[in-house]
Amino acid sequence: MRKQERADAILRKLHELYPETACTLDIDENVFHLLVRAVLSAQCTDVRVNQVTAVLFKKFPDYEDFLKAGEAKIGEIIKPCGFWKVKAHYLYEMARMIRDDFNGEIPKTQDELQKFPGVGRKVANLIVSELFGIPAVVVDTHCMRVSGRLGLSSGKNPAVIEKELMKILPEEEWAPFGHRMVDHGRAVCMARGPKCSECGLSDLCPSAEGADAKKTDGKKSGTKKYGKGSKGKKA
Numbered sequence: 610m611r612k613q614e615r616a617d618a619i620l621r622k623l624h625e626l627y628p629e630t631a632c633t634l635d636i637d638e639n640v641f642h643l644l645v646r647a648v649l650s651a652q653c654t655d656v657r658v659n660q661v662t663a664v665l666f667k668k669f670p671d672y673e674d675f676l677k678a679g680e681a682k683i684g685e686i687i688k689p690c691g692f693w694k695v696k697a698h699y700l701y702e703m704a705r706m707i708r709d710d711f712n713g714e715i716p717k718t719q720d721e722l723q724k725f726p727g728v729g730r731k732v733a734n735l736i737v738s739e740l741f742g743i744p745a746v747v748v749d750t751h752c753m754r755v756s757g758r759l760g761l762s763s764g765k766n767p768a769v770i771e772k773e774l775m776k777i778l779p780e781e782e783w784a785p786f787g788h789r790m791v792d793h794g795r796a797v798c799m800a801r802g803p804k805c806s807e808c809g810l811s812d813l814c815p816s817a818e819g820a821d822a823k824k825t826d827g828k829k830s831g832t833k834k835y836g837k838g839s840k841g842k843k844a
């Protein structure tokens with residue numbers, strides 16, 4: 610099967626497996642809130658970020674309140690997210706830049722968003738795709754690992770992976786595909802030991818157990834084969 614045909618088939622199957630999918634960080638109408646949640650999500654679970662930000666935004670609802678509060682008070686609340694000193698500094702600096710550099714308005718382009726500390730391409734893509742209706746692939750650790758195992762992307766460079774996925778996916782699928790990679794990465798294709806025998810995509814996956822015998826693209830994937838009891842590579 611050609612790569613594009615396989616990508617189409619994987620996409621159809623992902624829709625069957627995960628008909629409802631969405632970003633697992635809480636999203637409301639305030640763009641600043643999602644920026645904060647995304648910065649806090651580095652090295653932290655989305656569940657914990659949602660819990661912590663529920664408290665944080667009750668006390669400091671918007672960027673002006675972050676500026677009044679200062680880094681120390683922000684840090685006290687975000688401690689459970691880890692790396693709190695650095696993150697508190699990022700959040701305060703972000704609030705300052707919104708006031709001083711962007712006239713109180715959060716910018717709407719990936720390039721401008723990436724000027725904020727703690728905001729890289731992944732977060733910028735998340736913001737524009739979730740809140741500004743701009744199609745973008747969010748390449749996080751799950752997307753990197755699962756799309757790589759599925760032979761839809763290569764390497765470990767998120768920028769390269771993003772381009773590879775944009776080529777083979779319809780635009781309207783870019784953001785939901787990223788969410789479904791997270792769904793699949795959490796449910797079945799985990800970093801430590803994918804459950805290939807339980808995977809609905811195994812017939813289409815060059816990294817599945819026994820995939821050598823299957824017809825995929827007519828070539829082996831560069832990803833590791835996972836035998837019984839073997840460990841998958843870390844994300």
Ligand code: SF4
Pocket residue numbers: 755758759797798799803804805806808809810811814815816817818
């Ligand atoms: S077959 Fe295995 S490696 Fe491939 S997507 Fe499924 S769980 Fe991941």
